[in-house]
Amino acid sequence: MSHLTLIEQSPDPEESKRDGQRHSIADRLRSMGQVRAGAFLLLGATLAALAWANFAHGSYDGFWDTHLTLSVGDLQLDFTLHALVNDALMAIFFFSVGLEVRREFTIGELTTWSRAVVPVVAALAGLTLPALLFVLVSAGSGYEQAWGIVISTDTAFLVGALALIGPKAPGRLRVFLLALAVVDDIGALSIIAIVYTDNFNPAPLLIAAVGLTAVYFTRYLQSARGLVYGSLAVVVWLAFLASGVHPTLAGVAIALLVPVYRPERREVEHALELARTFRQSPSSEYARAAANSLRESISINERLQSSTAPYIAYVVLPLFALANAGVQLNAEILASAARSQVTWGIIVGLVVGKMVGVFGSTALMRLLRVGEFGPGLTLDRLAGGGALSGIGFTISLFIVALAIDDEAVQNEARVGVLIASIIAFLLGAVIFRISDRLHPSEEIGRTLLRPVDPTRDHIFGPVDAPFTLVEYGDFQCGFCLKATGSVEEVHRELGGRLRYVWRHAPLTRFHPNALAAAEAAEAAGRQGKFFEFERSLFSDQEHQLPSHIIRRAQELGLDIERFERDLRSPAVAARVRDDMLDAEAMDITAVPTFFVNGKRHTGPYDAQSLIRALEQSAQEPQPGSSA
Incomplete structure (x- = not known):
């Protein structure tokens, strides 16, 4: 990562x-x-x-x-x-x-x-x-x-x-x-x-095979797994030693x-609830339950x-x-x-x-x-x-x-x-x-490195619109919330001449739920509801725990079983990680960061400033605005 x-x-x-x-x-x-x-x-x-x-x-x-x-x-x-x-x-x-x-x-x-x-x-x-x-x-x-x-x-x-x-x-x-x-x-x-x-002897490998089978089934034990794993590891190691491998x-x-x-998001939230219970009523029993729940969620x-x-x-x-x-x-x-x-x-x-x-x-x-x-x-x-x-x-x-x-x-x-x-x-x-x-540092990030791709990106507006606005943002960022108002005003002003693209740059150091929110939006996007889920996240930035995310998915009429399966999928995590790596490659250190027709926007991001920037750059080369 x-x-x-x-x-x-x-x-x-x-x-x-x-x-x-x-x-x-x-x-x-x-x-x-x-x-x-x-x-x-x-x-x-x-x-x-x-x-x-x-x-x-x-x-x-x-x-x-x-x-x-x-x-x-x-x-x-x-x-x-x-x-x-x-x-x-x-x-x-x-x-x-x-x-x-x-x-x-x-x-x-x-x-x-x-x-x-x-x-x-x-x-x-x-x-x-x-x-x-x-x-x-x-x-x-x-x-x-x-x-x-x-x-x-x-x-x-x-x-x-x-x-x-x-x-x-x-x-x-x-x-x-x-x-x-x-x-x-x-x-x-x-x-x-x-x-x-050298000196291969297959017989001890039969013991190793039994030990490895036991290792596989150890995951189903409710307790003392560490001791069992350790004991079986010694047996398997000795069997390999005796075999010549x-x-x-x-x-x-x-x-x-x-x-x-x-991590299962419900298990993570259950662990958080136990931790809150321990904070309210400190005891060894609650401490042990909270610690075990946190550990088992990973x-x-x-x-x-x-x-x-x-x-x-x-x-x-x-x-x-x-x-x-x-x-x-x-x-x-x-x-x-x-x-x-x-x-x-x-x-x-x-x-x-x-x-x-x-x-x-x-x-x-x-x-x-x-x-x-x-x-x-x-x-x-x-x-x-x-x-x-x-x-x-x-x-x-x-x-x-x-x-x-x-x-x-x-x-x-x-x-x-x-x-x-x-x-x-x-x-x-x-x-x-x-x-x-x-690649001088002053040149890094001036242009959009990954061109807008309708098969990959989340696009609001016509895919062939003459103006392109790309935002790198975070669903828990207060200034990103304010920027949505500017984007909506720009869209009202330009109408079908604008295509707006959102890409993820979650502030994981400051917003512990930002990464989960980004992945949830991606999971919703797989059912065609990315921007609806985005608006739902921005409407209540204080409540983005797993239960809140599931509730939002239910309110939007998503297939919950598929949504939860996508939340756990490597493809969704990789999609968000790709955006984060792109942001790093362009030296993006603050959000929201906008790219106007493929060029990095460095001024204010109120609606009129964004519109002027879009119109001024309309005749210039647009390295990040074509599929």
């Missing part, structure tokens, strides 16, 4: 714009700070591992080779600390990957083919081409089978790098890269399971069975993602880097790496293969008009994203240990991963700096 922050735009647009910029900048800095923290900690652990391995190599190897033994009766598990990190802790990381995969394919960006085709094709090209280049460069080395090292992008470093060096308004690029990373992870996990599994994949298998759904998938994310970012991944990035970088090893086909295969695969694979495939799809790109996802930004996809740190290092037995060659491979990741980061930074120069 975009981190766009808006404010209500008063009749003094310059003052509200300054306030909006302050709020937007502060929120973006906070968001980027949270993302950067995990990436910087991962980078710090990598540097610490390098320093430890080079200044005290004996203690580094000795520490991670320390054995831990756990015995229960005749059952005995023996792990080195290195194996404990790679086999056990990384299962938690892969569990989070599985949760994200399940979410994206159920309620996220990958729910429909038109939205999924671009990141899916880009990810497949970004998996295939690096592997082919690695095999070509490493041919004759005896390690051609290690091509899995170059197939995956490090999502943590990718998101951190995008926050650190990315372009202005990177929302749509971030959504694209995260969707790509999900597909990329699926490919990497599949390859680990199929290609890098890498045990980290148990985390993925479990995550794919954890239910995910969009899917287990999303609760687990939010609860495990800090441990993965601040514990699991830094420990993995500390245990796996300790490469000696003396002259002899560097000279050996410089001559190594494996090292160069990794560098060429990650830097060239990922860049050409991701950028080339998306450029071709854009040329052929295949899939949805959306405003802001330009070729220069796709090139920068393709370059950053070459940061293949975590899973690349993970596969090094699986694909290569020789310790000297492992060192050469790790050197290749580190160098390739640095080059990919620097290349992405250069591309984004060039991109920002090509």
Whole structure:
């Protein structure tokens, strides 16, 4: 989701714009700070591992080779600390990957083919081409089978790098890269399971299958689900370990069975009622009921993602880097790496293969008009994203240990991963700096990036009218309410010569119900009642809870069962999110914001000012007013 922050735009647009910029900048800095923290900690652990391995190599190897033994009766598990990190802790990381995969394919960006085709094709090209280049460069080395090292992008470093060096308004690029990373992870996990599994024993997988079946049915328990999930996870992990399939994949298998759904609005409102009851009569019973109701209104998938994310970012991944990035970088090893086909295969695969694979495939799809790109996802930004996809740190290092037995060659491979990741980061930074120069900030948002489309947009008035007025607004915004009077007066004055378009820019920071109201209007629009629902929302801005929204739908004669189904649909949420990402791409920081015949309106938005602006621009090019 975009981190766009808006404010209500008063009749003094310059003052509200300054306030909006302050709020937007502060929120973006906070968001980027949270993302950067995990990436910087991962980078710090990598540097610490390098320093430890080079200044005290004996203690580094000795520490991670320390054995831990756990015995229960005749059952005995023996792990080195290195194996404990790679086999056990990384299962938690892969569990989070599985949760994200399940979410994206159920309620996220990958729910429909038109939205999924671009990141899916880009990810497949970004998996295939690096592997082919690695095999070509490493041919004759005896390690051609290690091509899995170059197939995956490090999502943590990718998101951190995008926050650190990315372009202005990177929302749509971030959504694209995260969707790509999900597909990329699926490919990497599949390859680990199929290609890098040794000593396969199918019998324990029968136990794993029983455990996974129990995981699926655990959702129906009324209580103690956490304890049951945890116990079954241990059983499934041990079964995978005994089977020879890498045990980290148990985390993925479990995550794919954890239910995910969009919050039921009635359940959310019930939770709010319990919270109000607790406020009026504080007691442990009401507190427990309110807490349970709030928790249950959010899917287990999303609760687990939010609860495990800090441990993965601040514990699991830094420990993995500390245990796996300790490469000696003396002259002899560097000279050996410089001559190594494996090292160069990794560098060429990650830097060239990922860049050409991701950028080339998306450029071709854009040329052929295949899939949805959306405003802001330009070729220069796709090139920068393709370059950053070459940061293949975590899973690349993970596969090094699986694909290569020789310790000297492992060192050469790790050197290749580190160098390739640095080059990919620097290349992405250069591309984004060039991109920002090509799109000066003063030019951003002057014209409507997404042309008005009668098949997509909500249009009031003739679709072929000579005048077009587009408004980005919020149904709980007081100034947007005042602007509706201006729009109605403009329509009375111009009649059939005006087409008016509403697009969503909910102020989620200030209006907690604004996003739900936008999605409800979209759901009503699917039954041909968008503007009727809009007027109903504006008529009573103080009452926009789920029960009020359902009541409005009933009053308008909507099919309530269909309306509620559409409210939960990913398509409705994606439609609103698209408008929000468009607003971010145009640097819209205050609402209402108007576009007059495709050009951004910067003056007052009373009726006469809007009419004058429409008439003055009638003879000018209208980049956003044609279908």
